[in-house]
Structures are given as structure tokens and as C-alpha cells.
Amino acid sequence: MKTLTNETLDQVAVFLKSMAETTRLKILRSLHDGEKTVSEIMEESEANQSNVSKHLALLTAAHIVTFRKNGTSVYYKISDPNITDICDTVCRSIAERIRQERVMLKNIQKGVAL
Numbered sequence: 001m002k003t004l005t006n007e008t009l010d011q012v013a014v015f016l017k018s019m020a021e022t023t024r025l026k027i028l029r030s031l032h033d034g035e036k037t038v039s040e041i042m043e044e045s046e047a048n049q050s051n052v053s054k055h056l057a058l059l060t061a062a063h064i065v066t067f068r069k070n071g072t073s074v075y076y077k078i079s080d081p082n083i084t085d086i087c088d089t090v091c092r093s094i095a096e097r098i099r100q101e102r103v104m105l106k107n108i109q110k111g112v113a114l
Helices: 006-019 022-031 038-045 049-061 081-110
Strands: 065-070 073-078
Touching (some): 022 049, 022 065, 022 081, 038 049, 038 073, 049 065, 073 081
């Protein structure tokens, strides 16, 4: 990180802020395995059309998601496979931390010394 310019750090901050919302993360989870239409994203993310469209616009502006038109349909996908890798790494790390905290709490409740 020491070699990154301030301009680059500004772009990293925009990128991370763009993903820092539950609905946007649900959209990225929906797009994890490939491109989808808004209808498919709505169903998988359990969000309404207006909300999904608003978040897709933000993700597109941040270059996290791209789209293509095919007739009357619009298909969205994650723009760079590294984004999926970043999300997977962060989500796995947090899920493991939560799992460990639950085990510790369960052990404390059982009176097990740590």
C-alpha cells in the first residue's frame, strides 16, 4: 500500500464504499456465478425493482458491475473476477470469525474454560 498514490487510494475508497451496503452485497452474491437480468437479481436478492436498479446503477458507475443489452433484456455481471475473489475472501473471513465467536460463547455458557 505504501507505493499507492493518493489518487489510487481515493479510487479504492470509492470502490469499497460502493460495496458497503447489504443490498449491493446481495446483488454481487447473485452475480457471483455469472450474468443475470434485473428480474433474476430481484428474486435472488429479495429486493424490489426500484431498489435493485438504483444499486445496479451505483455498482455500474463504480465499475464493479457491467451490463449488456440483448433486445429488450439487460444482463448484468461482475466486471472483474478479482472483485469476486475480494468478496469471497472478506466474507469467508467474517463468517469464520462469527463461527469462532459462537463456539466461544457456547463454551462460556457451558462453563468450559478457554
